Amino acid sequence: MNFPILTTLIFLPLISSFFIFLSKGQKNDNSAIYISLFSSLATFILSLFVWFSLDLSSSDFQFLEEKSWINDFIKFKLGVDGISILFIVLTTFITPICIISCVNSVKTRVKEFLIAILILETFMLGVFCSLDLVVFYLFFEAGLIPMFLIIGVWGGPKRVYSAFKFFLFTLLGSVLMLAAIIFIYWLTGTTDITQIYEIKIPKEYQNILWLAFFSSFAVKMPMWPVHTWLPDAHVEAPTAGSVILAAILLKMAGYGFLRFSLPMFPLASEYFTPLIFTLSIIAIIYTSLVALMQEDMKKLIAYSSVAHMGYVTLGIFTFTKQGIEGSIFQMISHGLISAALFLCVGVVYDRLHSRMISTYGGLVNYLPKYSFLFILFALAGLGLPGTSGFLGEFLVLTGAFQKNYLIAMIATFGVVLGAAYMLWLSKRVIFGNTNNNEIKTLKDVNKLETLMLVSLGLLVIYFGFYPVPLMDTVNFSVDNLINNYELAIKSKGLN
Helix, strand or coil, X not given: CCCCHHHHHHHHHHHHHHHHHHCCCCCHHHHHHHHHHHHHHHHHHHHHHHHHHCCCCCCCCEEEEEEEEECCCEEEEEEECHHHHHHHHHHHHHHHHHHHHHHHHCCCCHHHHHHHHHHHHHHHHHHHHECEHHHXXXXXXXXXXXXXXXXXXXXXXXXXXXXXXXXXXXXXXXXXXXXXXXXXXXXXCCCEHHHHHHHCCCHHHHHHHHHHXXXXXXXXXXXXXXXXXXXXXXXXXXXXXXXXXXXXXXXXXXXXXXXXXXXXXXXXXXXXXXXXXXXXXXXHHHHHHHHHCCCEHHHHHHHHHHHHHHHHHHHHCCCCHHHHHHHHHHHXXXXXXXXXXXXXXXXXXXXXXXXXXXXXXXXXXXXXHHHHHHHHHHHHHCCCCXXXXXXXXXXXXXXXXXXXXXXXXXXXXXXXXXXXXXXXXXXXXXXXXXXXXXXXXXXXXXXXXXXXXXXHHHHHHHHHHCCHHHHHHHHHHHHHHHHHHHHHHHHCCCC
């Protein structure tokens, strides 16, 4: 295929944002929504076409595009495999939902907000399609700018503080990764990811390079103890900002571990596994306990995200098929569930302008549809069998048991804590006594809110009962990743 389908996929939202920028006048907010919604849906359909056209029996990168960029020093190289395509589809699916959500939640500068969302979509898609280290880094860091604006302009009372904290944490974490990329170019003479896989980084440099990449991915994930920016960012971000942050931006780090840390630095990955296990366990247990103490709904869900990402890093570094596939499934599942939970918070926040749990109570008596959907996503969040939240955690724990029995037992206790804070949240918000008379006047979810939440709910249940499409997609890519890792370990006599 000569048609540059991946380039089109990446830059379609950017081109659409340009058209929205050119629109003039007072009455163009609706037209801006229509343009952005049409563009995001077209991008989603195009991503589905790429997914369905992918040869799932091969672990090779497909739909390859390569253009010389800067004097043959950097090549604009794109490609997808079974792992990256799932994150691409997740991105293109979540973006239209974010655009629909801003109809109720964003009241000022709607046009500019939509432009920021579409530009951010371009950068996120670029991350998952890049096959050059420099191009990956540019897309990876460029996403900070629109997200910084989304939090800083349309956020809550402490939006400036939260925006700068988010920006500085993630930027400082990535400085070392940039230095590592420069060193890799000096070492190998290329920034082409596929070539670096073949060349193989010398043993003596792997540890330091792994740590440089880790510094960026750990902050982005975020892992304990560099997670403190996430609750602040979530609390102050508008609903669409929280959705896109939880559903996609956090997954870039998990994708980075799978695309760079394991295949490029296998010996270092083996060496630092105890560190990852320790930080993952602390994240699972500690942030779950912190979540139990929260009085702000957004903060509770944010801390739960840190705990769920702990399962992701735990699964990736088990180096088992179940663990890695479980981590990928957990990331996709968490993307759907966390997006839905933040949308649920946004629904009641738009009505009462409060995120505090104490404001609510007895919603089931006045908002039955909303209550049903909230309970569904809360149960999915705690990993109820029959929802997508169960299978990811189950596979991760299965992989962990194969690697380290004690670590797996401690991580399993985190599931109990997850159930505790989710059920405690549901009890206080949905059930219990209604102490706030304003609740009695609230209207149930409207058509747009129902559309967003039901579409997410159907996928959560569908993948809970039938995960085959996701598993089949990643199967060969994960097998190839594990085989290359095991060969690298054997060649150095470390197994």
